[in-house]
Amino acid sequence: MRPLAQRLQPTIRVRLTLVYGGLFLVGGIVMLTLTYLLAKNNIQPDRPAGVTAVQIERTAAPGEANPATPAPGKVYTSRQAVYTANQTKGMLLKAREDSAQQTLDSLLTQGGIALAVVGAAALGLGWFFADRALRPVHRITETARRVAHSRNLTERIAYTGPRDDVKELADTFDMMLERLARAFEGQRRFVDNASHELRTPLAINRTLIDVAVRRPGAGEDVRRLGESLLIVGDRHERLIEGLLTLAGSENSVVDTSPLDLADVGAHVLDQAKAETDGRGLTVRRALDRAPTEGDPVLVERLVQNLVENATRYNVDGGGVWLSTRRSARLAEVVVANTGPVVPAYEVETLFEPFRRLRSDRLRSDRGTGLGLSIVRAIATAHGGTVTAVPREGGGLVVTVRLPSAG
Secondary structure: OOOHHHHOOOOHHHHHHHHHHHHHHHHHHHHHHHHHHHHHHHHOOOOOOOOOOOOEEOOOOOOOOOOOOOOOOOEEOOHHHHHHHHHHHHHHHHHHHHHHHHHHHHHHHHHHHHHHHHHHHHHHHHHHHHHHHHHHHHHHHHHHHHHHHHOOOOOOOOOOOOOOHHHHHHHHHHHHHHHHHHHHHHHHHHHHHHHHHHHHHHHHHHHHHHHHHOOOOOOHHHHHHHHHHHHHHHHHHHHHHHHHHHHHHOOOOOOOEEEEHHHHHHHHHHHOHHHHHHOOOEEEEEEOOOEEEEOHHHHHHHHHHHHHHHHHOOOOOOEEEEEEEEEOOEEEEEEEEOOOOOOHHHOHHHHOOOOOOHHHOOOHHHOOOOHHHHHHHHHHHOOOEEEEEEOOOOOEEEEEEEEEOO
């Protein structure tokens, strides 16, 4: 699960939308500011410093010294007339200033509303065009997801757009798929050829040694030598079988069928009954339904390796526990055993090929060191996981989780 800080980060589509909308809003604010300043300079009246004298024409009435209003027929200068004229002109100027301010305020208000509406529309258009711009990338992502889930390396993006960065990315991805397909095909052919070329000579050697040992005139030394060679040959066969299985199981599983881990576990325990009884091991099973899908041969090999590992690395008279269950969307198989104490820091190294506990590295009769490596490879090929923890008192508890069916 991703950290919270990563999950809260906006996607590239959201970032592109914010960039488009932000650039438009900044441009709109700049345009609105320039329009406001230009309008203010053009419609704002200049206030005069004052009026010094006004000539007013009128016919003066008898005895009137300071007429309040001008009249035609008489030209004279009066302080009252100057005051009245200045007051009238000030009122006109104030009216013009109020009208200009109202115009500027209206420009700001209506322009801001229009900018907000168009800005919201710009965000919507940015969201739409960001999706159009990222559509080729989505196509690449969908193709990669289908290849990862279907394991079909023959599928290609085949992008036919203009030669730009997106087409270069798509062509590079197609080239990578082509190389992966060739690599997997080469590995599959190698495993098939090696399986035939390695098993056939070992089978012939086993037959020849068995014939030589069973001859009527074979001496005791020949029989002992033959038995030793058969033991060595058997170990080589198991080693080669493990390597071939490991190489084959690392590829993705293509052909799957429904199966139940409980049935597989019961079948494996029945096959291992002779070996567990021979060592006096107590086997306990708790097999609940655990439906999954996979390659039946590989899944059986997975459970078989777990049981063989629990039996081989055990103490005489010890115990082996095998349980299966269904948990949420997972089918689980758990195998535990008694045995030597496993240090916690060495648990992870047991899943590496040819790695065993220090006390078992010099003993060839304990196996090839590939059992848990094969288990992890098979589980990974089926989309599952493997975990192991030391068991209290000695031994190991290995848990395999596979995707549940249904």
